[in-house]
Amino acid sequence: GFEASDPGQTFTGKTDASGNHYLQMDFEAKEETRPQSIVAEAVVMDVNRQAWAGSTTLMVHPAEIYVGLRSDKYFVEKNEPLKIDLIATDLDGNAVPNQSIEVTAGRIVWKYQKGEWIEIFENVQTCRVNSKEEPVQCSFETPFGGKYQIKATVTDENGRKNYSQFDRWVSGAYIRLIADTQPSPQPSGRKGIVTATALNVRARPGVSTT
Numbered sequence: 001g002f003e004a005s006d007p008g009q010t011f012t013g014k015t016d017a018s019g020n021h022y023l024q025m026d027f028e029a030k031e032e033t034r035p036q037s038i039v040a041e042a043v044v045m046d047v048n049r050q051a052w053a054g055s056t057t058l059m060v061h062p063a064e065i066y067v068g069l070r071s072d073k074y075f076v077e078k079n080e081p082l083k084i085d086l087i088a089t090d091l092d093g094n095a096v097p098n099q100s101i102e103v104t105a106g107r108i109v110w111k112y113q114k115g116e117w118i119e120i121f122e123n124v125q126t127c128r129v130n131s132k133e134e135p136v137q138c139s140f141e142t143p144f145g146g147k148y149q150i151k152a153t154v155t156d157e158n159g160r161k162n163y164s165q166f167d168r169w170v171s172g173a174y175i176r177l178i179a180d181t182q183p184s185p186q187p188s189g190r191k192g193i194v195t196a197t198a199l200n201v202r203a204r205p206g207v208s209t210t
Helices: none
Strands: 036-045 051-060 066-070 082-089 100-113 116-130 136-140 146-155 161-170 174-178 198-202
Touching (some): 100 136
Antiparallel strands (some): 066 082, 146 161, 174 198
Protein backbone atom coordinates (compact mmCIF):
# COMPACT_ATOMS: atom_id res chain seq x y z
CA GLY A 1 0.00 0.00 0.00
CA PHE A 2 0.98 3.63 -0.37
CA GLU A 3 1.56 6.08 2.44
CA ALA A 4 0.95 9.82 2.12
CA SER A 5 4.67 10.39 1.63
CA ASP A 6 5.14 7.67 -1.01
CA PRO A 7 6.47 9.03 -4.30
CA GLY A 8 4.36 6.51 -6.24
CA GLN A 9 5.36 4.02 -8.90
CA THR A 10 5.77 4.21 -12.68
CA PHE A 11 4.76 1.54 -15.19
CA THR A 12 5.07 1.33 -18.98
CA GLY A 13 3.06 -0.61 -21.53
CA LYS A 14 1.53 -0.65 -24.99
CA THR A 15 -2.08 -0.43 -26.07
CA ASP A 16 -3.66 -3.41 -27.78
CA ALA A 17 -5.27 -3.52 -31.21
CA SER A 18 -8.36 -1.78 -29.85
CA GLY A 19 -6.29 1.03 -28.31
CA ASN A 20 -6.74 -0.13 -24.70
CA HIS A 21 -4.25 -1.00 -22.00
CA TYR A 22 -5.02 -2.24 -18.50
CA LEU A 23 -3.02 -1.95 -15.30
CA GLN A 24 -3.82 -4.19 -12.36
CA MET A 25 -3.14 -2.75 -8.91
CA ASP A 26 -2.93 -5.04 -5.88
CA PHE A 27 -3.04 -3.56 -2.38
CA GLU A 28 -1.25 -5.27 0.47
CA ALA A 29 -3.15 -5.80 3.71
CA LYS A 30 -1.68 -4.13 6.77
CA GLU A 31 -2.29 -4.60 10.48
CA GLU A 32 -3.70 -1.08 10.65
CA THR A 33 -4.75 0.74 7.53
CA ARG A 34 -6.85 3.75 6.66
CA PRO A 35 -8.86 4.71 3.57
CA GLN A 36 -6.55 5.74 0.78
CA SER A 37 -7.13 7.94 -2.25
CA ILE A 38 -5.15 6.68 -5.24
CA VAL A 39 -4.43 8.94 -8.24
CA ALA A 40 -3.51 7.19 -11.49
CA GLU A 41 -2.20 9.25 -14.39
CA ALA A 42 -1.44 7.94 -17.88
CA VAL A 43 0.52 9.63 -20.65
CA VAL A 44 0.43 8.41 -24.24
CA MET A 45 2.58 9.65 -27.12
CA ASP A 46 1.50 9.58 -30.77
CA VAL A 47 3.61 9.10 -33.88
CA ASN A 48 4.34 12.83 -33.92
CA ARG A 49 5.72 12.56 -30.38
CA GLN A 50 2.88 14.64 -29.01
CA ALA A 51 1.91 13.63 -25.48
CA TRP A 52 -1.65 13.37 -24.16
CA ALA A 53 -2.42 12.77 -20.50
CA GLY A 54 -5.39 11.65 -18.50
CA SER A 55 -5.96 10.78 -14.85
CA THR A 56 -8.47 9.21 -12.52
CA THR A 57 -8.89 8.85 -8.76
CA LEU A 58 -10.17 5.89 -6.80
CA MET A 59 -10.84 5.27 -3.14
CA VAL A 60 -9.43 2.15 -1.51
CA HIS A 61 -11.44 1.09 1.53
CA PRO A 62 -9.69 -0.94 4.25
CA ALA A 63 -12.84 -3.01 4.87
CA GLU A 64 -16.53 -3.22 3.99
CA ILE A 65 -17.48 -1.83 7.41
CA TYR A 66 -16.77 1.55 8.99
CA VAL A 67 -17.12 2.52 12.64
CA GLY A 68 -18.10 5.94 13.90
CA LEU A 69 -17.69 7.32 17.41
CA ARG A 70 -18.67 10.48 19.24
CA SER A 71 -18.95 11.92 22.74
CA ASP A 72 -21.04 14.73 24.19
CA LYS A 73 -17.98 16.25 25.90
CA TYR A 74 -14.41 16.95 24.92
CA PHE A 75 -13.42 17.46 28.57
CA VAL A 76 -14.64 15.63 31.66
CA GLU A 77 -13.83 15.95 35.34
CA LYS A 78 -11.59 13.39 36.98
CA ASN A 79 -13.60 10.28 38.02
CA GLU A 80 -16.46 11.30 35.71
CA PRO A 81 -17.27 8.47 33.27
CA LEU A 82 -16.18 9.09 29.69
CA LYS A 83 -19.15 7.97 27.58
CA ILE A 84 -18.62 7.11 23.91
CA ASP A 85 -21.39 6.51 21.37
CA LEU A 86 -20.63 4.07 18.53
CA ILE A 87 -22.21 2.96 15.28
CA ALA A 88 -21.16 0.61 12.45
CA THR A 89 -22.02 1.40 8.83
CA ASP A 90 -21.46 0.00 5.36
CA LEU A 91 -19.67 1.88 2.57
CA ASP A 92 -22.86 3.80 1.78
CA GLY A 93 -23.31 4.98 5.35
CA ASN A 94 -26.18 2.64 6.22
CA ALA A 95 -26.22 1.31 9.78
CA VAL A 96 -25.06 -2.31 10.14
CA PRO A 97 -26.55 -4.06 13.21
CA ASN A 98 -24.99 -7.01 15.07
CA GLN A 99 -21.47 -5.95 14.16
CA SER A 100 -18.87 -6.55 16.88
CA ILE A 101 -17.03 -3.37 17.92
CA GLU A 102 -13.96 -3.36 20.14
CA VAL A 103 -13.14 -0.07 21.86
CA THR A 104 -10.05 0.80 23.87
CA ALA A 105 -9.32 3.89 25.94
CA GLY A 106 -5.82 4.63 27.17
CA ARG A 107 -4.21 7.56 28.93
CA ILE A 108 -1.38 9.02 26.85
CA VAL A 109 1.82 9.74 28.76
CA TRP A 110 5.33 10.68 27.67
CA LYS A 111 8.30 8.78 29.08
CA TYR A 112 12.02 9.14 28.55
CA GLN A 113 13.46 5.83 27.38
CA LYS A 114 16.76 5.01 25.69
CA GLY A 115 17.67 8.63 25.12
CA GLU A 116 14.36 9.84 23.68
CA TRP A 117 10.85 10.80 24.70
CA ILE A 118 8.21 8.34 23.55
CA GLU A 119 4.43 8.24 23.79
CA ILE A 120 2.96 5.27 25.64
CA PHE A 121 -0.48 4.26 26.90
CA GLU A 122 -1.35 3.59 30.52
CA ASN A 123 -4.52 2.52 32.31
CA VAL A 124 -5.85 0.92 29.11
CA GLN A 125 -9.50 -0.16 29.28
CA THR A 126 -11.43 -2.29 26.78
CA CYS A 127 -15.11 -2.39 25.92
CA ARG A 128 -16.82 -4.78 23.47
CA VAL A 129 -20.32 -4.15 22.15
CA ASN A 130 -22.52 -5.24 19.25
CA SER A 131 -23.84 -2.51 16.98
CA LYS A 132 -27.53 -1.69 16.49
CA GLU A 133 -29.54 0.49 14.13
CA GLU A 134 -29.06 3.29 16.67
CA PRO A 135 -25.76 4.20 18.38
CA VAL A 136 -24.61 1.98 21.26
CA GLN A 137 -22.44 3.19 24.13
CA CYS A 138 -19.25 2.36 26.00
CA SER A 139 -18.30 3.98 29.30
CA PHE A 140 -14.75 4.35 30.61
CA GLU A 141 -13.46 5.26 34.06
CA THR A 142 -11.21 8.29 34.46
CA PRO A 143 -9.23 7.83 37.71
CA PHE A 144 -6.35 9.93 36.38
CA GLY A 145 -6.26 13.28 34.66
CA GLY A 146 -4.66 13.76 31.26
CA LYS A 147 -5.17 13.03 27.59
CA TYR A 148 -7.01 9.85 26.60
CA GLN A 149 -7.06 8.20 23.19
CA ILE A 150 -10.23 6.29 22.30
CA LYS A 151 -10.02 3.81 19.43
CA ALA A 152 -12.85 1.72 17.96
CA THR A 153 -12.13 -1.24 15.67
CA VAL A 154 -14.41 -3.39 13.49
CA THR A 155 -13.65 -6.47 11.37
CA ASP A 156 -15.62 -7.38 8.24
CA GLU A 157 -16.59 -10.86 7.02
CA ASN A 158 -13.25 -11.22 5.21
CA GLY A 159 -11.21 -10.49 8.32
CA ARG A 160 -10.25 -6.96 7.24
CA LYS A 161 -10.03 -4.38 9.99
CA ASN A 162 -11.06 -0.73 10.02
CA TYR A 163 -10.84 1.75 12.87
CA SER A 164 -11.59 5.28 13.99
CA GLN A 165 -10.07 7.16 16.91
CA PHE A 166 -10.03 10.52 18.69
CA ASP A 167 -8.62 12.12 21.84
CA ARG A 168 -10.48 13.41 24.89
CA TRP A 169 -9.22 15.17 28.02
CA VAL A 170 -9.70 14.62 31.74
CA SER A 171 -8.99 17.37 34.27
CA GLY A 172 -6.50 16.94 37.10
CA ALA A 173 -3.32 16.17 35.16
CA TYR A 174 0.10 16.98 36.58
CA ILE A 175 2.94 18.28 34.44
CA ARG A 176 6.51 17.74 35.61
CA LEU A 177 9.03 20.24 34.31
CA ILE A 178 12.71 19.28 34.48
CA ALA A 179 15.33 22.01 34.21
CA ASP A 180 18.26 21.66 31.81
CA THR A 181 20.91 19.44 33.43
CA GLN A 182 23.81 20.57 31.24
CA PRO A 183 26.73 22.04 33.26
CA SER A 184 27.09 25.81 32.92
CA PRO A 185 30.36 27.25 31.57
CA GLN A 186 32.96 27.86 34.28
CA PRO A 187 36.30 29.69 34.30
CA SER A 188 39.31 27.57 33.35
CA GLY A 189 40.40 25.24 36.13
CA ARG A 190 36.99 25.09 37.82
CA LYS A 191 34.52 22.27 37.61
CA GLY A 192 30.96 22.94 36.58
CA ILE A 193 28.08 22.03 38.87
CA VAL A 194 25.18 20.09 37.45
CA THR A 195 21.81 21.05 38.92
CA ALA A 196 18.31 19.83 38.22
CA THR A 197 15.08 21.32 39.49
CA ALA A 198 11.67 19.64 39.38
CA LEU A 199 8.49 21.69 39.42
CA ASN A 200 5.00 20.27 39.68
CA VAL A 201 2.23 22.22 38.00
CA ARG A 202 -1.36 21.14 38.50
CA ALA A 203 -3.78 21.98 35.71
CA ARG A 204 -7.22 22.86 37.03
CA PRO A 205 -10.42 23.57 35.10
CA GLY A 206 -10.68 27.24 34.17
CA VAL A 207 -7.07 28.00 35.10
CA SER A 208 -4.39 28.42 32.47
CA THR A 209 -0.74 27.86 33.37
CA THR A 210 2.48 28.89 31.70
